Amino acid sequence: xxxxxxxxxxxxxxxxxxxxxxxxxxxxxxxxxxxxxxxxxxxxxxxxxxxxxxxxxxxxxxxxxxxxxxxxxxxxxxxxxxxxxxxxxxxxxxxxxxxxxxxxxxxxxxxxxxxxxxxxxxxxxxxxxxxxxxxxxxxxxxxxxxxxxxxxxxxxxxxxxxxxxxxxxxxxxxxxxxxxxxxxxxxxxxxxxxxxxxxxxxxxx
Numbered sequence: 001x002x003x004x005x006x007x008x009x010x011x012x013x014x015x016x017x018x019x020x021x022x023x024x025x026x027x028x029x030x031x032x033x034x035x036x037x038x039x040x041x042x043x044x045x046x047x048x049x050x051x052x053x054x055x056x057x058x059x060x061x062x063x064x065x066x067x068x069x070x071x072x073x074x075x076x077x078x079x080x081x082x083x084x085x086x087x088x089x090x091x092x093x094x095x096x097x098x099x100x101x102x103x104x105x106x107x108x109x110x111x112x113x114x115x116x117x118x119x120x121x122x123x124x125x126x127x128x129x130x131x132x133x134x135x136x137x138x139x140x141x142x143x144x145x146x147x148x149x150x151x152x153x154x155x156x157x158x159x160x161x162x163x164x165x166x167x168x169x170x171x172x173x174x175x176x177x178x179x180x181x182x183x184x185x186x187x188x189x190x191x192x193x194x195x196x197x198x199x200x201x202x203x204x205x
Contacts, residue, residue, distance in 0.1 A: 015101055016100075016101060016102055016103075016104055016151045016152060016171070017099055017100070017101055017171065017172040017173075018099065018100040018101075018102070018144060018154060018169060018170070018171060018172070019097065019098075019099055019168075019169070019170050019171075019172050020097065020098055020099070020100065020118060020142060020167070020168070020169050021095070021096075021097045021167060021168050021169075022095065022096050022097075022120070022141070022165065022166070022167035022168075023094060023095040023165070023166055023167075024094065024095075024163075024164045024165040024166055025057070025090075025093050025094050025095060025096065025120075025165065026093070026094045027163075027164040027165060028120065028122075028129045028130075028165065029122065029123065029124075029129070030091050030092065030123070031060070031089060031090070031091045031122075031123025031124070032057075032089070032090055032091070032093070032120060032121075032122075032123055032129065033087055033088070033089050033120070033121035033122070033123050033126065034087070034088040034089075034090070034096070034118065034119070034120060034121070035085060035086075035087055035118070035119040035120075035121050036050060036077070036085065036086040036087075036088070036116070036117075036118050036119075037083070037084070037085045037116070037117050037118075037119070038066075038067070038068075038077040038078075038079060038084040038085070038114070038115070038116050039079075039082065039083060039084075039114065039115045039116075039117075040079035040080075040081065040082050040083075040084070040114055041107050041111055041112030041113045041114045041115065041146075042107065042108065042111040042112065043105070043106070043107040043108030043111040043113075043114075044105035044106065044107070044108065045078070045079055045080075045103075045105065046079055046102060046103045046104070046105050046114040046146045047076060047077060047078045047079065047102070047103055048076070048077040048100055048101065048102040048103075048116055049071060049074060049075070049076050049077075049100070049101040049102075050074045050075040050076075050077065050086060050098060050099075050100060051073045051074035051075075051098070051099055051101065052073075052074070052097070052098060052099040053074060053088070053096070053097075053098040054096070054097045054098070055090055055093045055095060055096040055097070056093045056094055056095060057090035057091055057092050057093020057094070057096070058090065058091050058092050058093070059088070059089070059090055060089035060090060060091055061087075061089050062075075062086070062087065062088055062089070063085075063086070063087035064085075064086060065083070065084060065085035065086070065087075066080070066081040066082075066083050066084035066085060067079060067080035067081050067084040068084050068085060068086045074098075077116070079114050087121075089123060091123070099172070100116065100144070102116060102144060102146065102152065103146070104146050104147070104148060104149075104151065104152045105146060105148060106146065106147060106148020106149070107146070107148075113145045113146050113147060114145070114146040115143060115144070115145045115146070116143065116144040116145075117138065117140040117142070117143040117144075118140060118141050118142050118143075119138070119139060119140055119141060120141060120165070130159060130163055130165055131159065131160045131161065132157040132158060132159055132160055133157050133158050133159070133160050134157045140157060141156070141157060141167050141169075142154070142155065142156045142157065142167070142169040143155050143157075144169075151171055154169060154170075154171065156168060156169040
């Protein structure tokens with residue numbers, strides 16, 4: 001009975017994976033900049049890995065700002081400073097896809113949550129190539145906030161006016177699940193240890 005209870009109480013933990021896809025880039029001109037910003041809201045640290053970048057365009061210069069660095073298979077964004085940014089430039093392409101793997105630590109009480117956002121910028125001016133309905137007027141295509149709950153808060157915005165570019169952002173289920181004991185079985189084990197010690201003390205065992 002105890003083993004069945006413990007087995008039923010084991011939870012599943014998994015890494016967060018966000019898939020971002022965009023197509024129709026040829027309509028924006030020969031050169032396109034992807035701006036990926038990571039803002040530190042203060043509190044427990046978070047990081048985001050950017051990987052599995054696929055495009056039919058030609059890669060250009062890469063700009064790393066703040067806590068951005070090159071990592072195995074992609075890039076790493078860390079909230080070591082308030083503003084961290086990764087700029088990826090591509091030319092002659094029509095589509096791009098990539099994945100984000102963020103950690104999801106909740107902000108400290110009274111602090112803002114760490115936030116990730118992605119933009120498409122003009123390769124010449126650095127201004128937004130796509131204007132979206134993001135409520136703060138940043139023209140982000142997608143944002144993710146580290147809430148500390150579930151997989152965080154993912155928002156995908158739409159174009160503020162008709163555009164020949166389409167994009168999407170979705171969670172991908174990680175197949176490499178890691179079993180973690182929840183608090184209930186740990187509490188049960190503690191109670192059993194205490195009860196066994198009491199029985200031995202009273203001469204029942």
